Amino acid sequence: MDDVQRLRSSLDPFILSLLATVAIASVLPARGAGARAFSDLSTAGICLLFFLHGARLSPRAALDGMRQWRLHLLIFTLTFVVFPLLMLPLTLLEPGLIPHELFVGLVFLSVLPSTVQSSIAFTSIARGNVAAAVCSASMSNLIGVVLSPLLVSVLLGANARVSGSSMLSVAAQLLLPFLAGQLLRSRISPALKRHPRALASVDRGSVLIVVYTAFGAGVVAGIWHRVSWQQLVAVGVIDVALLAIVLTISTVGARMLGFDRGDRIAAVFCGSKKSLASGLPMATLLFPAATVSTIVLPLMIFHQIQLIACAALSRRYARRQAPEALADGAGPQASALAAAS
Template sequence: MRKPDPFLVALISVVVFASLLPARGEVTVILGYITDILIMAMFFMQGVKLERRAVVENIRNWKLQGLVLLCSFVLFPLIGAGLHRLLPHSLDEATWQGVLFLCCLPSTVQSSIALTSMAGGNVAASICAATLSNIVGIFLTPVLVSLVLHKQGVWSASSVTDIAVQLLLPFIAGQILQPLLHAWAHRRKKTISILDRSSILLVVYTAFSHAVVLGIWSHLSSRDLVALACIDLALLLVVLVTSSGLSRLCGFSSRDEVSLVLCGSKKSLASGVPMANVIFSDSIAGFVVLPLILYHQIQLFLCTLIAQRYHQKHQSGL
């Protein structure tokens, strides 16, 4: 039996801790400054770690790369908006905003690559697809959030400035310094990964503390959590089935199909939590990240099973 992912355990623990001991008063202000610095550091390191050569070499497979972007930024928002219209009263409006927000996020990088490798898929193509998705997401996610949520204030001059200062500029700085720092970052990959995950946990704690203080658990019952899990699962299943069908329609090889299915169905917690912190006010950020946290766990569990199934299929030569 496979052991649970330590990061998922830590993530659940942080949510529980924030529920029992949320940050208040001056502590919240201090944590706000710290999380802003950590978000900038995370995106700086993303810029440092990005291998431009891998992107350039695999961008030629435009059909696969385009379909991954289509799944992330078109298919997901359409399905989310459809579910919202079909089942508007299944969740409260704040939680629905979180569901629609996760639909606008880019693909995750690390787990997409790891699961593609496990499944025997096109790893180089997955590196390119996940990387491109995250670069595009820095620009496109706030625009999509504004369109999908019909909130003009989401894409305002202030939010543009915040996105540029906290996400885009550090990323560009990391890219500029990448030739100097890439080897150093590669040698310290494990340490940087721990710092990245610790940063995400602190951002989740800060955002969730705001939500707890504002009474998130008085708004959400166990029935609401089950409904949210079902909607997250429905999102994932529809995208998995659709992406698999698209790969067959386009005549992809089995290896490319793995990349499309496993990259196109993912949503990035590492990008999503900082973006929620930048785009949304403190009063709603905690509500917004809850659907993403739950989706992250569902996608890892289900996509791991799918990756194992692809691996067995490749081993049997089918």
């Protein structure tokens, strides 16, 4: 029975939903008017997703977390400097080992901001500095709205259609809804706290709609004829190596900077993540529609790997926590902060 329970706990329902969505899009892709309708629906879903992100973020928790500026600087460096630098050696593998579109996808993955929900959740499970994680993950996404497209333009040049209009489109879909959520937070935050499951359903449902739309367009354009299973395995190996290197750098760097245990945990979980919720809509705005489904494959694979690896790592941190630290209320406080975010 224990083995069965462990197997069930290791199968994240969202990962299974992602795989099922890809399978459905591969068999029954939307075409014509249906494709346009799903495209509009995915745009609306992403706007709603970032509106709810803004409504959830507690300004007080964010201000409390901003005091650890050295921690945020480390996380920012990991997210927007270390990750892209680690992609430079891949130029030697392209196009021999992986096709050009997957190479573009790996570079795109490297410049994306950190996740919000999972960074905070894993920091909370590991009993780290949740207030700092709330601040850092949220600021990463806000900065990423502007910085990620600019880095795409610098690293990929003509392979991405970064222009003033595309930057405005990214801001319109991601930043403006977030700010609107912040403005209306006092009115709708109580309802969000009363219905956390409904909120999670909106989060995940929005991402699944974007995945279906992108992969449906890719299937129509012949994605599975352009990518072999060997190339997917190669991308998976690269993603695993990338995550392992960043986790190591974040752990060693936080120790060298003299951070306490809570800040080290926040650095590890915020600095090693890449946001699927931000990356998918950004990809649809920055790359040609026929290539988006291939370009986001490395991100989708990385997303699943980071969830599995960080879930195990957060439980390991929690088991190592000293009994006296657990007794002082750090766990419940962390959970409350995560809920407030």
